[in-house]
Amino acid sequence: MVKLTYLGEFGLIERLSRLCPCSNAVIKGIGDDTAVLRSPVKKQLLLTTDMLVENVHFTRKTKGFLIGRKALACNISDIAAMGGIPKSAVVSLGISGREDSRFVDEVYRGIGALAKEFKVDIVGGDTVKTHQLIINIALTGEASMRDIVYRSGAKVGDKIFVTGELGNSLKSGHHLTFTPRLAESQFLVKKYPPHSMIDISDGLIADLGHILKQSKVGACLYEDQIPLRKGARVADAFKDGEDFELLFTLPPDKASLLRRQKKFNMTEIGEIVPAAQGYFLMDDNGRKESLNTSTGYQHF
Ligand SMILES: [Mg+2]
Incomplete structure (x- = not known):
């Protein structure tokens, strides 16, 4: 030794x-x-x-x-x-x-x-x-x-997508063994160029918050569409962080094409809305909860 x-x-x-x-x-x-x-x-x-x-x-x-x-x-x-x-x-x-x-x-x-x-x-x-x-x-x-994609390019009407699954990264050990989403990123920039993109290190709510702030827009997230890692709840996907998945937004026409691709695991989880409408979560009954970038999420 x-x-x-x-x-x-x-x-x-x-x-x-x-x-x-x-x-x-x-x-x-x-x-x-x-x-x-x-x-x-x-x-x-x-x-x-x-x-x-x-x-x-x-x-x-x-x-x-x-x-x-x-x-x-x-x-x-x-x-x-x-x-x-x-x-x-x-x-x-x-x-x-x-x-x-x-x-x-x-x-x-x-x-x-x-x-x-x-x-x-x-x-x-x-x-x-x-x-x-x-x-x-x-x-x-x-x-x-x-090919360069900034956080600042999201437009009202864009669909919000995420690669892979979110939450429980630390406890499951995913944060030590994850594969960086380079293949997915290259696939996107060459075929379905996103308007905005970020990798999720601080949790979905905070990192989408960075896109919203820099793009001066709001967002609606669909609660029942968030892809969860085994053992994770929606709250974990929102706040745990260290997922190292790509979070990106696409115009609706490109989004409908991307939905049909089978090569990579990518899920549509929401939509960009005008800043005046704010940042909120919608459940499958259409009920809304406002989201807050510092605390993850808050009930009205
Ligand atoms: Mg980053």
């Missing part, structure tokens, strides 16, 4: 580069002052970052592989939510130095496995001595200007 104290920063970064061979989009990866990457031709460059902290996003009991995997998966989910393709990542790790080096290897192996699956190059990193375990990944992506 190699304790990290003896391994040092160079050893760690070297291990990372051995685990993650780069594609030819990388002119220089790990091993110099910066990475050198080929610029996207006729495309826009996307950049995102996400940080996971021990006892906030995972505990010492969480497997290193799953921690590493999740750290990259959250970032890929954000690139997918913009309509982009993930490209290159840098990985920064805060560790106490007392960890078994096999644990850190497992973190890198988790990153490497998902990087391979999604063709992401790991091109650099840094390690710092900290009390809590911290893992921060920054990821670039590429997208054609016409």
Whole structure:
């Protein structure tokens, strides 16, 4: 067993580069002052970052592989939510130095496995001595200007859709093992371009709230249409978060075409309404409850 104290920063970064061979989009990866990457031709460059902290996003009991995997998966989910393709990542790790080096290897192996699956190059990193375990990944992506989907594009009359199922992500372990919805995102931007899109990290109510605020519109959600993960109630879908599903809006003509596709699991859960009508939930008897982005939902 190699304790990290003896391994040092160079050893760690070297291990990372051995685990993650780069594609030819990388002119220089790990091993110099910066990475050198080929610029996207006729495309826009996307950049995102996400940080996971021990006892906030995972505990010492969480497997290193799953921690590493999740750290990259959250970032890929954000690139997918913009309509982009993930490209290159840098990985920064805060560790106490007392960890078994096999644990850190497992973190890198988790990153490497998902990087391979999604063709992401790991091109650099840094390690710092900290009390809590911290893992921060920054990821670039590429997208054609016409494929980029913002939160601000929702229009009155749009239908609201979500991929997969919502709720109970933390208890069920879905938040550690989810597959970022990149295939779904590419399918959408190429065939049924959404007016607006976001990935669900804070729960359906808060994340749809971001779309509504930025698009200056309201929404009606159909209570009996919300797709629920096993063991989840509607309230869990609203508030739990960490689902990493795509939430998007489409004009009615595109929505009726999308309803007929069988390739991916996508569910229509509501409709965009004028801002003056507010943000509300409707049950199958047509009864309405107003929704509140800070508390999830409130009864009248
Ligand atoms: Mg996001």
